[in-house]
Amino acid sequence: MSLFGISLKSRRPKTAQTAKDRLQILLAHERGRGSDSPDYLQDLQRDIVQAVRKYVDIGLDDVDVRMDRSNDISSLEINVEIPSAAAKSAKKS
Amino acid sequence: MSLFGISLKSRRPKTAQTAKDRLQILLAHERGRGSDSPDYLQDLQRDIVQAVRKYVDIGLDDVDVRMDRSNDISSLEINVEIPSAAAKSAKKS
Numbered sequence: 001m002s003l004f005g006i007s008l009k010s011r012r013p014k015t016a017q018t019a020k021d022r023l024q025i026l027l028a029h030e031r032g033r034g035s036d037s038p039d040y041l042q043d044l045q046r047d048i049v050q051a052v053r054k055y056v057d058i059g060l061d062d063v064d065v066r067m068d069r070s071n072d073i074s075s076l077e078i079n080v081e082i083p084s085a086a087a088k089s090a091k092k093s
Numbered sequence: 094m095s096l097f098g099i100s101l102k103s104r105r106p107k108t109a110q111t112a113k114d115r116l117q118i119l120l121a122h123e124r125g126r127g128s129d130s131p132d133y134l135q136d137l138q139r140d141i142v143q144a145v146r147k148y149v150d151i152g153l154d155d156v157d158v159r160m161d162r163s164n165d166i167s168s169l170e171i172n173v174e175i176p177s178a179a180a181k182s183a184k185k186s
Contacts, residue, residue, distance in 0.1 A: 003117040019125050024096040026119040032112050035177060040148040047147070051140035055133040084128065 003028035003073065021082035023052065028075040041067070041076045048078065056082050096121035096166065114175035116145065121168040134160070134169045141171065149175050 025048060029041055049063055064079040118141060122134055142156055157172040 003115060021125045021128050021130050022096060022121075022123045024119075024121045024123075026117075028115075028117045030115045030117075032114045032177065035114050037114050037149070037175070044144055044148065047144035048141055051137055051144065054140070055137065056130075082130070084125065 003030055003075075020084060021056075023056075023078075023080040023082060025078040025080075026075065027078075028073055030073045039069075039074050041074050045076055045078060049080075052080060056080075058082060096123055096168075113177060114149075116149075116171075116173040116175060118171040118173075119168065120171075121166055123166045132162075132167050134167050138169055138171060142173075145173060149173075151175060 027041055027044065027048075029039065031037060045065060052058065058080055062081050062083070066077045066079075068075045068077075120134055120137065120141075122132065124130060138158060145151065151173055155174050155176070159170045159172075161168045161170075
C-alpha cells in the first residue's frame with residue numbers, strides 16, 4: 001500500500017509540457033509500532049541532492065525542499081528545476 | 094505544481110500503524126520541450142538505495158522498485174521494508 005495513497009500509474013496530471021526539465025522526489029518514512037528509529041530524512045535529503053548533482057549541474061537555488069511530520073510519518077518533497085544546459089552527459093560537444 | 098498531482102499535506106492515507114518501519118521514495122523526471130537529457134533515474138535509484146543503507150541495514154530483498162515511463166515523464170517508486178533491528182544509530186547498546 002503506497003504511503004502516499006496513490007499508485008505510480010495514476011500520478012501524472014495532464015499539464016502542458018514545460019520549457020525546463022523538472023525532477024521531483026518524495027520521501028515518506030513510516031515508523032512501525034514501538035519503533036524508536038531516528039528521523040534520518042534530512043540527512044537522506046542531503047545525500048539525494050548530492051547524488052542528483054552527479055547527473056545535472058544545479059545550484060542550491062534550483063532546489064526547493066518541503067518537510068511534513070506527523071507522529072508516525074515524516075515526509076519530504078524535493079523539487080528541482082533543471083536549467084536546459086545542465087544535463088551532464090547529454091551535451092558532450 | 095507537483096508532478097504527482099498531489100500535495101505533501103494530503104498524502105497520508107489513514108492506515109493502522111504497521112509493525113515494521115517503511116520508507117517510500119517516489120521520483121519523477123519531466124523532460125521539458127525539446128529536451129534531450131538522458132534518463133538517469135535508474136542510476137539515481139541505485140545511488141539513493143546506497144544512501145539509505147548508510148542509515149538502515151537493509152538487504153536487496155527489502156527493496157522493491159517499480160518504474161513507469163511516458164514520452165516526457167519517467168517515474169520510479171522505491172519501497173523499503175525496514176526490519177525493526179535495522180536502524181543504525183538508534184540501537185547503540
